[in-house]
Amino acid sequence: MAFVTGAGQGVGRAIAQRFGAEGAAVAVTDVNIVAARAVAEEVLAAGGRAIAIGVDVTDYDGVGSAVDSTVTEFGRLDIVVNNAGNVGTDARGWTMKPFWTTEPDEWQSFINVNLFGVLNVCRHAIPVLIEQGVGGRLISIVSDAARTGEPKLEVYAAAKAGAAGFTRSIAKSVGRYNITANSIALGTMWGPGYAAMDCEQLAERMKPYLIRRPGQPEEAAALAAHLASAEADWITGQTYPLNGGISTS
Numbered sequence: 004m005a006f007v008t009g010a011g012q013g014v015g016r017a018i019a020q021r022f023g024a025e026g027a028a029v030a031v032t033d034v035n036i037v038a039a040r041a042v043a044e045e046v047l048a049a050g051g052r053a054i055a056i057g058v059d060v061t062d063y064d065g066v067g068s069a070v071d072s073t074v075t076e077f078g079r080l081d082i083v084v085n086n087a088g089n090v091g092t093d094a095r096g097w098t099m100k101p102f103w104t105t106e107p108d109e110w111q112s113f114i115n116v117n118l119f120g121v122l123n124v125c126r127h128a129i130p131v132l133i134e135q136g137v138g139g140r141l142i143s144i145v146s147d148a149a150r151t152g153e154p155k156l157e158v159y160a161a162a163k164a165g166a167a168g169f170t171r172s173i174a175k176s177v178g179r180y181n182i183t184a185n186s187i188a189l190g191t192m193w194g195p196g197y198a199a200m201d202c203e204q205l206a207e208r209m210k211p212y213l214i215r216r217p218g219q220p221e222e223a224a225a226l227a228a229h230l231a232s233a234e235a236d237w238i239t240g241q242t243y244p245l246n247g248g249i250s251t252s
Contacts, residue, residue, distance in 0.1 A: 011038025023051030213248025
């Protein structure tokens with residue numbers, strides 16, 4: 004049984020679909036309940052099992068209720084994917100600008116979603132996994148900016164690095180319960196913004212990449228599915244780059 008945050012679109016949607024196709028019941032959670040319902044319907048239409056839950060990962064109590072609802076519905080919890088993220092925007096719009104021109108209130112949304120969102124979900128999910136006594140999987144979707152840094156997205160990179168560091172640390176705490184914890188560090192992933200670019204714009208954007216195209220959400224889903232599988236039972240505390248070669252270390 005998989006609990007996937009930010010599953011209403013993009014990478015989260017692809018992960019929910021992949022897990023559903025592989026036989027897992029999926030709690031499709033998203034701050035946008037309409038989007039979550041649409042993805043849950045896609046999983047159901049493909050023959051899987053799914054429920055949709057509207058939840059803001061920055062709402063500690065709301066996350067707890069979502070985890071409780073999932074366990075009530077499916078009777079258990081096996082896989083937790085922290086995918087919900089705030090990628091370069093806050094409530095006032097795009098914030099790619101030098102850090103020294105920003106204000107503290109601009110930092111908070113990045114930290115709340117990308118770091119505290121992961122903490123909130125894990126705080127509620129881990130006791131369930133431990134109590135079940137059969138192990139489990141924690142997977143955090145972070146950014147390659149967490150590994151290499153990103154100009155004008157310093158706070159975002161810091162929050163994602165914090166999530167990756169937390170995931171590595173929690174792996175050391177829960178390993179004795181046969182719970183693994185790993186991160187996937189994404190490079191540029193395909194989305195609506197890139198669909199709107201012409202060929203020259205896209206080529207310019209992808210110049211730093213060895214494989215000069217955006218990653219596909221399905222590629223992230225494939226790696227998440229592997230980390231959730233029995234084949235990855237001895238893999239924990241790792242951060243896996245999925246980045247088309249923009250960084251090679």
